[in-house]
Amino acid sequence: MSIDKASFRKVCMKKLQRTASYGHKSKDYKVMSVLEQILNDVNAQTVLFYIPFGFEVDIKGLIHKQRRMQKKCYVPFMVGESFKMVTYRLPLTRGVFGVSEPNDSLLSIKNVDVAIVPVLGVDTDAKRIGFGKGMYDRFFSSLAKKPLTIFVQLDECICEEKITDHYDVQADIYITPQSIKYRKPNVRSDSLRRWYRYRQRSDRIFDLQKIK
Numbered sequence: 001m002s003i004d005k006a007s008f009r010k011v012c013m014k015k016l017q018r019t020a021s022y023g024h025k026s027k028d029y030k031v032m033s034v035l036e037q038i039l040n041d042v043n044a045q046t047v048l049f050y051i052p053f054g055f056e057v058d059i060k061g062l063i064h065k066q067r068r069m070q071k072k073c074y075v076p077f078m079v080g081e082s083f084k085m086v087t088y089r090l091p092l093t094r095g096v097f098g099v100s101e102p103n104d105s106l107l108s109i110k111n112v113d114v115a116i117v118p119v120l121g122v123d124t125d126a127k128r129i130g131f132g133k134g135m136y137d138r139f140f141s142s143l144a145k146k147p148l149t150i151f152v153q154l155d156e157c158i159c160e161e162k163i164t165d166h167y168d169v170q171a172d173i174y175i176t177p178q179s180i181k182y183r184k185p186n187v188r189s190d191s192l193r194r195w196y197r198y199r200q201r202s203d204r205i206f207d208l209q210k211i212k
Helices: 005-019 024-041 060-068 133-140
Strands: 046-047 072-079 082-087 115-118 148-152 172-177 178-181 208-212
Touching: 024 060, 024 115, 024 148, 024 172, 060 072, 072 133, 082 133
Parallel strands: 046 072, 046 115, 115 148, 148 172
Antiparallel strands: 072 082, 172 178, 178 208
């Protein structure tokens, strides 16, 4: 039976709310460990992170570690119906929708090596199901070049149908505490070529590698 995006979003939210009620820290750690390995392996110098909210994976520890390594760490700063990237720095204040963010900056940042994006779920095209505000979609459409895009969440929520639109953000890598999934290698991005040795060919949209 087919399902639409709004209905699938509700299913994922209920699942994540249950998942976040136990073992949150250990799940955060598993995801952050994989993210750190990826960032090191692709030698990412500029990274778009996010400041966790609700049942999203808490990646603040990774942000602080990357800052100590002198990497350029950015997070979203809400502007109208989208956001811009600003340097992660303290103090943080509550912004739109209750999400914490640093102070605004006049610095204009157009590109990053890697974007780490929280999701509610994904569909069979490896595209993002978010909260329905369209902020990440508008932001990604404004970039001159698509970064290596990594989706993260506390538990898998994958729709076996295509329910997204052409403008929805697409993952290159999808990480949960249970697994790492890679999109089929049919893209020409240099950053993705670096990841070829981690990827196994398959007829599925995602190739699965269990997290040890």
